[in-house]
Amino acid sequence: MSDNPMPSSFDGNPEFKEETAGQKLRRRLREEPLIPLGCAATSYALYRAYRSMKAKDSVELNRMFRARIYAQAFTLLAVVAGGMYYKNERQQRKEFERALEARKQQEKRDAWLRELEIRDKEDRDWRERHAAIEAAAKEAAKGGPRPAPAAAASAMASDQSRTAEAPVEVSEEKKKGGVLDAVKSLLSGGK
Template sequence: MADTPLPSSFDGDTGFYEESRLQKFRRRLFEEPLIPLGCFLTCWALLGATKSIRAGDHHTANRMFRRRIYAQGFTIVAMVAGSIYWDGDRKKRKEFEGAVQDRKNQEKRQAWLRELEARDEEEKEFRARVEKGRQVEAERKASALTETRSVIEDGEGCRDGTIVAAVRGLWQGRR
């Protein structure tokens, strides 16, 4: 049998996917740059409100809280608009990724089937060798038994012709 393990659908192969997380993040960042901008503006408004509250300037704090609401609204509008704009491309990308996944699954399945067929052939060869060895051993035992019977029946190699003398003669190697 081969020493290599059988392929599995649970391999955890990192090269199995087309793009890494970093590549996906960069692609999404360039596809929809307004969403990170809205997140940055929201954080900036919260930071400004925090500083204003600590400084005791309630007028500036309220203005920064309003800016945070506007920034969050901008972010949500950017997400919805980007989702609508990129919807067709995302569908095409999902179809493409599905086709790539199907192709890879088919290749993996074919490799698995080839491996199973190779192991089946090895098993058949092994069983044939074992069966041939058993037949050779059975033939050897049968010929030895036949030879023993002929010596015992003929009474060759012994002076008095008894079975005990024939076996003794076989044991001593006269025949």
């Protein structure tokens, strides 16, 4: 199974790519130029009707209202015809956008899980260091040998550098359990 959830029919197809709102508007205007033309004609007829009403020219007013109706009918016809003509392409584009959204959601989820793994590892390392410090403090309280301060500081520094560089082992995480396992069980539905 491929890591890419995008259907293979979209691979390499220059028609289907991620686009901004402006690019989408320009593409739609190129595909269906009659719709904006009908909207402009309707607006012009309404403007002329308004001017006729102000001038109290009822003949021109009625003529412009009829022109508005014709322009709206033209626009509606252009919308229906364009919808029928571009039906298949729109379905393919919706499928592409759903697949693209699913891929983005998966990437976001993976990044979130990686962050949780890192935080879980840091938490476990902190607990181990804290337990070691407590054990050393108890030994010191009993009168046992004290570790050298420089050696303790270098041990803590090496732990921190190891935390930043070491890859997280999933099998170790499952053995110890933690926040990551709880989140994974929530996401998988408690399986």
